[in-house]
Structures are given as C-alpha cells and as structure tokens.
Amino acid sequence: MKLPSSVVPAVAIEGLVVRYGDLTAVDGVSFEAAAGEVTALLGPNGAGKTSTVETAEGYRRPDAGTVRVLGLDPVADHAALVPRIGVMPQDGGVYPGIRVLEAMRLFAAYYDEPLDPTGLLARVGLTDRASATTRSLSGGERQRLSLALALVGRPEVAFLDEPTSGVDVGGRQIVRQVIRELRDDGVAVVLTTHELAEAEHLADRVVIVDRGRVVGSGPLAELLRGGGEEIRFGAPAGLEMGSLGERLGALVLETTPGEYVVACPPSPAAVAALTAWLAERELPLADLRAGRQTLEDVFLRLTDRSEA
Amino acid sequence: MKRRSLAAQTRTEVLLTLRRGESVLLTLGIPVLLLLFLSLADVLPLPTGVDHPVDFLFPGILALAVLSAALVGPAIATGFEREYGVLKRLGVTPLGRPAIITAKTIAVLAVELVQVVVLTGLAFALGWRPDGALVGTALLGVAVATVAFAGAGLLLGGTLPGLTTLAAANGLYVVLLLVGGMVFPLDSLPSGVRAAARLLPSAALAEVLQHALRTGTHLGVQPWIVLVAWAIVLPPLAARCFRWR
Numbered sequence: 203m204k205l206p207s208s209v210v211p212a213v214a215i216e217g218l219v220v221r222y223g224d225l226t227a228v229d230g231v232s233f234e235a236a237a238g239e240v241t242a243l244l245g246p247n248g249a250g251k252t253s254t255v256e257t258a259e260g261y262r263r264p265d266a267g268t269v270r271v272l273g274l275d276p277v278a279d280h281a282a283l284v285p286r287i288g289v290m291p292q293d294g295g296v297y298p299g300i301r302v303l304e305a306m307r308l309f310a311a312y313y314d315e316p317l318d319p320t321g322l323l324a325r326v327g328l329t330d331r332a333s334a335t336t337r338s339l340s341g342g343e344r345q346r347l348s349l350a351l352a353l354v355g356r357p358e359v360a361f362l363d364e365p366t367s368g369v370d371v372g373g374r375q376i377v378r379q380v381i382r383e384l385r386d387d388g389v390a391v392v393l394t395t396h397e398l399a400e401a402e403h404l405a406d407r408v409v410i411v412d413r414g415r416v417v418g419s420g421p422l423a424e425l426l427r428g429g430g431e432e433i434r435f436g437a438p439a440g441l442e443m444g445s446l447g448e449r450l451g452a453l454v455l456e457t458t459p460g461e462y463v464v465a466c467p468p469s470p471a472a473v474a475a476l477t478a479w480l481a482e483r484e485l486p487l488a489d490l491r492a493g494r495q496t497l498e499d500v501f502l503r504l505t506d507r508s509e510a
Numbered sequence: 511m512k513r514r515s516l517a518a519q520t521r522t523e524v525l526l527t528l529r530r531g532e533s534v535l536l537t538l539g540i541p542v543l544l545l546l547f548l549s550l551a552d553v554l555p556l557p558t559g560v561d562h563p564v565d566f567l568f569p570g571i572l573a574l575a576v577l578s579a580a581l582v583g584p585a586i587a588t589g590f591e592r593e594y595g596v597l598k599r600l601g602v603t604p605l606g607r608p609a610i611i612t613a614k615t616i617a618v619l620a621v622e623l624v625q626v627v628v629l630t631g632l633a634f635a636l637g638w639r640p641d642g643a644l645v646g647t648a649l650l651g652v653a654v655a656t657v658a659f660a661g662a663g664l665l666l667g668g669t670l671p672g673l674t675t676l677a678a679a680n681g682l683y684v685v686l687l688l689v690g691g692m693v694f695p696l697d698s699l700p701s702g703v704r705a706a707a708r709l710l711p712s713a714a715l716a717e718v719l720q721h722a723l724r725t726g727t728h729l730g731v732q733p734w735i736v737l738v739a740w741a742i743v744l745p746p747l748a749a750r751c752f753r754w755r
Binding site: 281291355 | 514525598603604
C-alpha cells in the first residue's frame with residue numbers, strides 16, 4: 203500500500219556505510235528528505251555524496267545502515283521503486299548518436315504517464331536543439347537534457363547529481379527554475395553539489411558531508427542563524443591584531459590571510475570602532491559581515507577546510 | 511516487460527545501428543564489396559569442384575555478415591554504451607534488463623534480415639542459383655551462430671572499455687575472416703591452423719552454410735557440435751562477467 207507522503211519521508215537514510223575495498227567512502231551518513239522540499243547534499247569532491255545518492259538509487263547495497271526511498275528498499279524493491287523516481291546522473295548517460303527529441307520520446311515510453319516530451323524540452327530551453335544529436339550538444343545543454351530525461355516520468359523523488367555543474371549562467375537560471383517548480387509540485391528533490399552558491403540558491407535543507415560523514419545539517423535558515431556573535435571582515439593581510447583587539451575590547455583572529463573574525467556582538471558601536479581603526483591607518487575594507495553567517499562560513503567551519 | 515517501452519527501445523536500437531556509419535560499413539558494405547569483388551576478380555583459391563566463385567563465396571560471405579551483425583556490431587555498441595553510462599542510466603528506469611537484451615536481439619535480427627536479402631539478391635545477380643538449397647538448415651545455422659556470436663560480443667563489450675572493445679572486436683573480425691573458411695577455403699590453410707579454426711564458431715557456421723547453400727557438400731556432425739557448444743557456453747559467461755558500467 204502506498205502511504206501518504208507525510209507519514210513516510212521520501213528518503214530516509216540511517217547510518218549508511220559504503221566501502222570500496224579498504225576505502226570507506228560513506229561512514230555513517232543519516233538524513234531525511236521530505237516531499238515538497240529541496241535537500242542539498244553539500245560537500246567537497248570525494249566527500250561521499252555520489253556514493254550516498256547511488257545507494258538510494260539502488261546501484262549498490264549499503265555495507266551497513268538502512269536506506270529507504272518512498273518506504274521501499276532501493277535494491278530489493280527495485281522494480282516497484284524505479285517508476286517513481288527520476289535520476290540525473292553526474293555523467294549524462296545518453297546515447298551519443300540519439301537526437302534530443304528522440305531521447306525524450308524514448309524515455310517517455312518507459313513510463314506509464316509521462317510528461318509531454320516537447321513541452322518538457324521547452325521548459326529546459328532546448329526546443330531549438332530538438333533535432334540535434336546529443337553528441338553535438340554543449341556541456342550545459344547536455345545537462346539540461348539529462349535533467350529533462352530524469353523528470354519525464356513524473357517522479358515523486360528526483361535525485362540530481364551536480365545538476366548545474368558545467369552549465370552556463372543562462373542555463374543555470376533555467377535549471378534552478380525547474381527545480382523550484384518541482385518542489386512546488388510536491389516532488390522531493392535530493393541534489394548534490396560542491397558549490398555553496400548552488401545550495402544557498404536552491405536548498406530548503408542542507409546536509410553538509412565531509413569525508414563520508416555528515417558534519418552539519420538542517421534547514422538552511424537554521425544553519426545560517428547559529429554562531430552570530432561575531433564580526434567578519436576582509437582587509438589587507440597582516441593587520442596588527444593586538445592593537446585592533448585593544449580598540450574593540452575583543453579577540454581578533456586572522457582565519458586566512460586577509461580574512462578576520464572579531465569575537466564580539468556586531469553592535470553598531472563595534473562596527474564603527476572597527477571602521478574608524480581602519481580609516482586612521484588608511485586601510486581598505488574589502489567586505490564586512492555582521493551577525494548572519496553565509497553558508498560558506500558554516501561550511502568552512504564544519505569541514506575544517508579554511509584553506510579550501 | 512511492457513510492449514510500449516520494448517517497442518521504443520527496439521526502434522532506438524535499430525535506428526542507432528543504422529546511424530552508425532562504421533557499423534553499416536562493417537555489416538553491409540564490406541560483405542557486399544567482398545562478394546562482388548571476389549566473384550568477379552579471379553584471385554581466390556577455390557575448393558575443388560566449384561565452378562563459379564559465387565557458389566563458394568555466397569555462403570562464406572553470409573557467415574561473415576552474421577559475424578559482423580551479431581558479434582562485432584553489438585560488442586562495439588555495448589562497449590561504448592557502458593563507457594558513456596547509458597546502460598547504467600537505463601538501470602534506474604522502468605525499462606529493465608530483459609527489455610534491453612530483447613531489444614538488442616531484435617535489432618541484430620533486423621540487421622541480419624537486411625543482410626540476407628541484400629546478399630542473396632546480389633549472389634543471384636552474380637549467377638548463384640538456389641536449386642536444392644536447404645533453407646531451413648541455413649536458418650538454423652544462422653540462429654545458433656547468432657546466439658554464440660552475440661555471447662562473444664557481449665563478453666567483449668560487457669567487460670572491456672569502449673576503445674579496447676572496438677580494437678578487439680575488429681581484430682577478431684579480421685582473424686575470423688581469414689581463418690573462418692568464409693573467404694579462403696579451410697583446405698588452403700596449414701593443417702594446424704585448419705584444425706584450430708574448425709573449433710571456432712565462424713568456420714563451423716561457414717561449413718553449415720556451405721552445406722546448405724551449395725549443392726553436393728557433405729556436412730559432418732562436428733560443425734553443429736562446435737556451434738551449439740559455443741552457443742551454450744558464451745551467453746551465460748557473458749551474463750556472468752557483464753559489467754553495467
């Protein structure tokens with residue numbers, strides 16, 4: 203029986219471990235993804251994102267832990283699950299000699315109630331490339347076709363592996379728009395990305411993965427709220443931090459050359475004192491953030507890759 | 511296996527096969543050229559008792575055509591489909607493996623049908639006469655050989671990288687062309703090579719077709735044993751070793 207999506211999370215992963223020989227690619231990952239939400243697995247290349255997603259798609263059995271998609275086991279219930287999911291792999295996976303519209307019609311034929319191939323091509327902006335072979339598409343066009351192929355079967359869960367990588371600016375807007383429409387239609391979208399900006403643009407929930415482990419997760423707003431008691435600013439490297447600290451009455455740290463953190467609440471007075479100190483020394487202020495962190499701050503702190 | 515998805519997949523397989531220039535060259539161009547050239551130019555050693563080259567060449571070239579359609583073509587296509595992640599992606603659609611394999615099989619049979627029609631017509635034009643031809647025997651031989659060849663093709667394409675498959679399948683094609691009793695009679699080969707060649711499905715198919723399409727040729731039981739044995743051994747081996755990416 204098909205349970206209502208509010209009862210069963212679209213994707214439920216608990217203590218997932220994936221090993222390749224001696225290498226542990228995924229080391230105890232747990233998260234859930236809900237219908238009508240975009241969940242982004244964010245992490246550097248090699249963090250274990252694709253291995254996690256491919257396990258949910260049924261490509262491999264977990265070495266430990268459980269994976270359920272729409273309440274089903276992706277390996278044991280493969281035949282029941284595949285009509286209900288859409289997969290956009292990282293590496294296209296389309297016949298190089300097939301034409302764009304032919305590929306759309308072929309994939310549409312696999313499903314019981316597919317979307318109209320022509321309409322979907324228009325949505326991803328490939329109408330004028332309909333009779334081009336996929337071999338002749340640009341990287342970004344190929345990605346948009348791949349996205350459309352993943353969606354033609356009206357999936358309840360869409361797994362999108364790096365959906366905007368290699369896509370130019372215009373194409374990126376289209377991909378983002380399509381993903382938002384999916385979410386609004388109640389689809390559970392699980393995407394992976396190594397680009398913070400993508401996660402920040404698209405995700406309702408972010409799961410930060412590093413070296414096979416989840417190092418932070420939650421709604422985007424919540425992740426960004428924590429740790430606001432500081433001022434971050436960019437200025438020339440090698441400031442006299444002792445002098446600045448004395449003026450502000452707080453500890454100042456240079457996290458990377460030219461990036462500074464002041465451990466005090468971002469009151470207007472403190473910000474005024476900081477800018478005055480810089481003005482007296484005729485030093486430029488590259489950027490200034492107070493209170494609210496960017497996802498990048500969270501990411502760098504959690505993944506301990508301040509050099510990245 | 512749903513009819514609609516199987517039909518669409520089969521149509522795509524046939525379409526893509528016809529669209530690949532090198533596969534059309536291999537499955538149709540080269541057999542037609544060889545049959546035409548060698549029938550008209552007096553350069554080949556002929557087995558004793560053969561008056562017209564086409565009488566000997568037609569069965570052999572037909573065997574060569576089946577080899578290219580069932581082994582070389584699918585091997586190369588499958589090798590590159592794995593390389594490009596096509597098969598991997600199909601694995602997470604409702605299409606299913608049985609439909610993929612069925613579609614590939616039908617595509618091979620479709621190509622073979624075109625080959626048979628074209629080559630028979632050409633042979634006829636070159637003076638071959640079907641009097642006394644054992645059509646049933648010929649078709650049975652082609653069917654069993656197709657299973658064996660396809661097994662070999664999928665063993666190559668299912669385990670090796672795309673470019674390696676391309677090289678290996680084309681290399682195999684040339685070797686089997688030379689020692690398959692297809693163009694050069696087995697009798698003209700050194701005895702050691704001949705003995706080894708007769709254990710291969712290519713020579714076995716050529717012998718079956720010589721018997722079926724050229725009157726008065728004796729056929730022992732060995733070619734059938736060889737063909738059936740390869741047809742039993744190769745497909746399960748290919749299925750066992752097959753890697754979907």
